[in-house]
Amino acid sequence: MNWTRKDLLGLKDVSAEEIQYILDNAATMKHILSQNVKKVPHLRGKSVITLFYENSTRTRMSFELAGKYLSADTANITASGSSVAKGENLLDTGRTLDVMGCDVIVMRHNCSGAPHLLSKHVNASVINAGDGMNEHPTQALLDMFTMVEKKGSLKGLKVAILGDVYHSRVARSNFYGLNTMGAEVYVASPATLLPKNVDMLGAKVCKTVEEAIEGADVVMNLRMQLERQKSGLFPSASEYAKYYGLNEDKLKLAKPDALIMHPGPVNRGVEITSGIADHERSVIDEQVTNGVAIRMALLYIFANRRNEE
C-alpha cells in the first residue's frame, strides 16, 4: 500500500488496511529476528530518536534494538540528564531534534496528547510509545500480531481485558485496534477503575472477571499500579487479586486454548498468579519478541515515508 500517514499517534483513526500492512511488515521483520545475523541495511542513513519523558527501559530498548537491527542511527533522550529536565518546553525540544535531521521521533510522555502536540510542529514522523492514559499503539499492535500468530486471525476473537482500564493506554489502543480488525472486546475491572462511557469505545463492560473471561480466546491482564490503593481506588492488593486477578480457576472459564497475555512488567500475585504468568498458554515472552518486530516494521515504514514524498 501507499503509506501516507506521517505519524502514528494512536490506533483510534487507523484503518484495518493500515493495521494489516503493519502486521504483514512485522511478519517479515520477525523473520529477520530469527536469523543468526540480525542486522539488515534497510534504514542505513536514517536516524531514530527516542524521546522519553517517562521511564520505560523495556519500551525504549525495544525501539532502540529495532532501529539498530535495521542499521538506523539511534539516540536516546530521557527526562533526566538532558535539557528536558532543565524545563525546556516540549516544542523547543522537538524543533531541535527536527533541525538536527531526525527522521523518526519515538515519544513516551506522561501526558495524554503530548505526541499529538509535538507532531504538529515537527517534520519528523512521531511514533507514540505511550502517552498518559491515552494510547500505546505499538503495544496494541504487538498484542494483535501475537494473537494473529497464534490464532490465525483477529476476526471474531473474543478478547477479555482485565484490570485498571481507567489508567490504561494499552487497553484503549487495544479497544480501537481490535474493534477495527473485527475482534470483540470484553472488560472487567473494579468499578472505580472503569472510565465513564468506556462502552462507547467498543468495550463490552462486564461486572465480574468471570463474566468477561467466559469463552474468551484471549485473556489480557493489565498492570495494576499498587500506589493507586493510596488514592482510594481499591482497598488492597489481596482483595484486588481475589476479585480481579487471574488464577487457574478463573482461567478454566476461557476457551481451553485461550492465550494469556500481559503488557508487562507483571506484578506476580496481584493481577496474575505466578502459575498463570508461567503457564504453557502464556505468551508474555513472545509479546516482548514481537514488540521488536512490530517496532522494526513501524520504523521501516515511517523512516522511509519521506523517500516517497
Added chain:
Amino acid sequence: MKKIIKNGLVIDPANKINEIRDIYIDGGKIVSAFDEKDAEIIDAKGLIVAPGLVDMHVHLREPGFEYKETIATGTAAAAKGGFTSVACMPNTKPVTDNAAVVTFIKDKAEKEGAVNVYPIGAITKGQKGEELAEIGELKAAGAVAISDDGRPVESAGMMRKALIYSSGFDMPVISHCEVMSLVDGGVMNEGYYSTYLGLRGIPDAAEEVMVSRDVILSEETGVPVHIAHISTKGSAEIIRQAKARGVKVTCETCPHYFSLTDAAVVGYDTNAKMNPPLRTDEDVEAIKAAIKDGTVDAIATDHAPHHIDEKQVEFDYAANGIVGLETALSLGITALVNEGVITMQELIEKLSVNPAKILNIPAGTLTEGAPADVVIFDADAKRTVNVADFASKSKNSPYDGYEVSGDVIYTIVGGEIAYKKA
C-alpha cells in the same frame, strides 16, 4: 462634549424601553433632550443602542501577570466588546486581599483604563481559605464584592463565616464552586470525551456539591450568595429550586457554557481547557433553559488571558481559561437570540442590567442622570472571529475562525467614545 445618538433602536430594559429614539449625553451623563447645535451627532440608524455591558467576572491580571494582560489592554478589549464596566477578580500577584491593591487597581484604571473597573477583593487572606480578608477595608477602598475566584473556599465553616461577616458591610459574595477532592487532578469534563482522549475527568458533582453547599449556607444565614460560572445541568437545577423557595442566590454563566461542549477538546486543544470545564450537549441545553427561565441572572465572560507559552504545552500542563470580552456579545446574539432562546432585551438584561444590580454599581440603565455608558451595535452584522484582531494581549480563544453575528460599532464610557469600529 455633548452627544446625541440618533435614530437607534434603544433597548433599555431597566426603563422598559424598546423603541427607536434618541439618546442625549452631556457632562458624562444621560440627559433629557437638548438643542442639536453644538452637539456631536452619532447616527445609529439600523443599530441597537443599549446600556453599556457589564462583565462581573474578568481577570485583568494586573498587578503581577502583566505579560498576560494589563488593565490597559484588558479594558481596551472590554471596550471593543461593548463592555463599559468590568469587575476584576482578585487572583493577582499580590492577591487583591487588602485595600492597597484595590487602590492600586483603581488608580491604574483611572489613568489607563478604557472602561470602568470595579475591583473584587478576596474573601480570605491570600485566597488561602484560612482567615478572612479585611472586608470592611476592601469595601472602603472601592472593592464591590468579594470572591476567592480561581479557587474555592474549601471549608464550609469558613464560607459560612464569610457570608455572615460580609453581611455587615453589604458586600456581595461570589463563590467559585469546585470541590478539589472531586476534581482529583481532572483537566476536562468527565464523560465520553475524557475517556476517548485519556484525560482525567472532572465530574459534575465537583461543581454541584459546592453549589448545594453555598445555597444551603445562604438559606440558613439569610445572606445572599452569587455563584460564579455555572456549567452543569445539576447546578442550574439546584439554583432553580433554591430561587423557587426564596433563597437569595444569584448566578452567572459564561458564553462558552452555552455555545461549546467538551467535544471541543478533541485534538487536545488547550483553548478548550477552562475551569469549570466545557460540559456535554445536555448541559449546554440545560444552561440555555436556565438562561431562558431566569435561573441564570447574568452572563459573564470569565475573561482569562494566558500567554501562548502557557497554552502551547501538554494539555495537562496548560493554563485554564479563555479570553472572552471580545466575543461575548456576539456569542449571546448568535447562540441565544438568533436561536430563539431569549430576546435581545433579555440578553441586555443578563449582560448589563442584572450584573450591575448584583454588584450594586451605577450601570445597566439609560435613565436620565445615569452615567453615559452606552453600547451601540449592529446585531445583524456577520463577522468572523479573528484572534489576531483582539485588543487583549492574549489570544487564547476557542472561537478563532467562528462565524458569528453582532458587531460593536461604538462603546461610550462616561460620555466619551472608548471604542469606535474602524
